[in-house]
Amino acid sequence: MRWKSAAAVRQGLLISLLLGATLSATPALAQGPPSEIPVTIENNRFVPSEVKVKAGKPFVLVVTNRDAKSEEFESKDLRIEKVIPAGKTANIRVRALKPGTYPFFGEFNPKTAQGQIVAE
Amino acid sequence: MGATFVIVLREGFEAALLLGILYAYLAMIGRAQSRRYVTAGAVLALGASIAMGVAVSVISGPLADLGPDVIAIGVIFLAVVLLTWHGWWMGRHAREIRGEVQRRIDEAHARQRLWLVGLIAFTGVFREGAETVLFLWGLLVQMDDAASWRALAGGVAGLVGAAILGWVVFQGGRRLSVQRFFAATSVLLLLLAAGLLSAGVGKLQGLGLLPAGDPVWDTSWLLDDHGALGGVLTGLVGYRARPTALEILAYGSYIVVAGTAFFPAVFRRKTHGGAIAPVANRQR
Numbered sequence: 001m002r003w004k005s006a007a008a009v010r011q012g013l014l015i016s017l018l019l020g021a022t023l024s025a026t027p028a029l030a031q032g033p034p035s036e037i038p039v040t041i042e043n044n045r046f047v048p049s050e051v052k053v054k055a056g057k058p059f060v061l062v063v064t065n066r067d068a069k070s071e072e073f074e075s076k077d078l079r080i081e082k083v084i085p086a087g088k089t090a091n092i093r094v095r096a097l098k099p100g101t102y103p104f105f106g107e108f109n110p111k112t113a114q115g116q117i118v119a120e
Numbered sequence: 121m122g123a124t125f126v127i128v129l130r131e132g133f134e135a136a137l138l139l140g141i142l143y144a145y146l147a148m149i150g151r152a153q154s155r156r157y158v159t160a161g162a163v164l165a166l167g168a169s170i171a172m173g174v175a176v177s178v179i180s181g182p183l184a185d186l187g188p189d190v191i192a193i194g195v196i197f198l199a200v201v202l203l204t205w206h207g208w209w210m211g212r213h214a215r216e217i218r219g220e221v222q223r224r225i226d227e228a229h230a231r232q233r234l235w236l237v238g239l240i241a242f243t244g245v246f247r248e249g250a251e252t253v254l255f256l257w258g259l260l261v262q263m264d265d266a267a268s269w270r271a272l273a274g275g276v277a278g279l280v281g282a283a284i285l286g287w288v289v290f291q292g293g294r295r296l297s298v299q300r301f302f303a304a305t306s307v308l309l310l311l312l313a314a315g316l317l318s319a320g321v322g323k324l325q326g327l328g329l330l331p332a333g334d335p336v337w338d339t340s341w342l343l344d345d346h347g348a349l350g351g352v353l354t355g356l357v358g359y360r361a362r363p364t365a366l367e368i369l370a371y372g373s374y375i376v377v378a379g380t381a382f383f384p385a386v387f388r389r390k391t392h393g394g395a396i397a398p399v400a401n402r403q404r
Contacts (some may be wrong), residue, residue, distance in 0.1 A: 058328055069258025070177075072251060076345050077335075077362060079326030083254050085177040086261070091185040095321070095328035108127065108255050110346070 034058045034093070040114065041065045041084065041106065049115035055099040056119075061092040072107035078117075081107070124271045126348055127255060131248040134355040135162075136282040138244035138312075140289030142237050143303050147294050148301055149233075157234040161241030168242075169249025173257060176250065188250070189327060196320040199243035200374075203313040206236055207382040208305060248355075285297025306382050308356075313378065315358020316370040325364060335362035 035054075037098050038049045039061055052061050065084040073082045073092060084090045097119035107114025142158045176188060256275050262268045293301055324330040340361035342351045353359035358371060 020252065069262055070254040071258075072255075076360075079322040081192075081251075083176060083251055085173075085254060086258065088177065088180065088184075092329060093185075095326065095332055098334065105346070109123075111123065 033049075034060050036062050036091075038061045038062045040062070041067055041071050043067065044071075044106065044112045046104075046106070046113055046115040051117045053094075053097065053117060053119050056096050058096045061094060061095055063091060063092060064089040069108070069115065071109065073104060074107045074114075075102060075104035077102045078104070080104070081091040113114065122197045123336055124255075124274035125278045125281070128252060130278075130348070130355070131183045131252040131255070131352050132282030133277055133285065133352055134312075135245045135248065136286030137289055139241060141293060141308070142241055143290045144301065145294030145305065147290075148298055151234070154234050157238035161238035162245045165242045165245035165249055167266035168246050169253045171225045171255070173251035173253035176254065180227065181371055182196045189323070192247075193320055193323050193332050195243050195247055196316050196323070199240070199247065200242050200313050200317045200320065202236060202243065202317070205383070206233075206240065207309055207313070207378060209233070210212060210302060210306060211382045211384045237284065242303075298348060310375065310378055310382050311357040314371045314374040315354070315356065317374050318358050318360070318363070318367040319354075321367050322360070322364070325366065333364050333366070337367050338362050 013030060019075075020092065029104070032096055034057065037051055037053065037080050044067065052062070061073075063073055063082075063084055065086055065088055070083055070085045073084060073090070074080065078094060080092060082090050082092050094117070097117070099120050100118075102117040102119065104115050104117065127374070139158060140164060143155060146154055146373060148160065172188070172191070176184060179187075180274045199297070207345070227247075236329060256272075259272045259275050261270065296304065315382055325332040338361060342355070343361065345359060345361045350359060350361065360367060
């Protein structure tokens with residue numbers, strides 16, 4: 001089992017290296033306020049259901065829930081889960097994305113509340 | 121009705137399973153009378169969930185935007201620490217509670233365990249609690265037509281379903297032999313904690329606090345984590361259809377490191393070369 005603990009040590013080192021890389025990369029966050037993109041929830045749907053963003057730049061989704069009940073904005077790919085109570089607005093920080101399509105949905109109304117972020 | 125049933129069942133599943141295991145655990149170590157620690161943890165978590173639900177509905181601004189995320193990440197990592205601590209302790213003391221005769225672990229050890237078990241119950245219920253409270257609350261305020269009544273009935277049925285599941289785990293767990301019970305729950309708790317750790321890492325990546333990168337593989341064609349089964353496996357063992365490198369790393373290294381701590385007997389047997397070494401090895 002000795003090789004296993006050696007592997008664990010290597011993995012631990014890798015984690016600390018990655019953590020170090022993040023810490024040194026954080027000044028990038030300080031470059032100006034990220035752009036805000038409004039989205040509304042109406043009748044259990046996202047409006048608009050497709051959001052276009054610039055790739056490589058973090059942004060903020062400003063999601064307003066106009067319905068009378070809470071909804072959860074969720075994106076599996078972006079690792080975001082955010083409950084937005086009825087009539088409330090939530091600012092959801094989204095990391096810089098590579099070009100591509102990132103689906104999101106409303107966890108409480110998954111059939112109708114569907115949408116996607118397109119980064120280009 | 122079906123949709124709300126599935127949503128509440130999924131939210132309640134993990135908590136119910138954990139509570140079932142904890143109650144069975146107390147029965148197994150001969151301390152069934154100490155159930156109140158688990159119950160207290162669960163009830164406190166329910167209260168905290170409702171408070172959190174109300175707070176999220178009332179407050180706004182930066183606190184509402186970041187607060188829930190910070191709390192969610194805090195609870196996840198707290199749960200990982202508690203489960204690891206508990207699994208490590210179980211690994212050390214497995215021998216003491218091995219035989220049916222020796223089921224009762226000694227008083228001091230047990231007392232030290234109880235608040236920890238209560239805390240695990242708290243994190244298990246609180247993790248999805250606020251979400252479920254807000255979801256059910258949303259159903260309650262819309263009681264204007266037959267469809268919404270059916271939705272509420274579905275939600276309540278989901279809660280009952282989760283409770284039944286916990287009960288089945290409790291009853292089934294108690295009927296297992298002591299060794300089987302501890303082996304099965306140790307494996308399950310190891311996977312649960314590994315899943316929680318990688319979920320915490322994923323959340324930090326989502327917030328941009330850890331580098332994200334591309335998914336390493338994509339198994340959504342096989343089992344999508346949006347679906348019912350995939351969703352349950354996500355909560356239970358940390359299944360991800362499109363995991364990032366850091367999540368895989370966190371999961372894998374946790375399994376290796378915590379696995380050696382949870383199952384010292386398995387590893388000791390190999391290093392010592394003896395066939396039945398774990399029983400022969402005296403621990404403290």
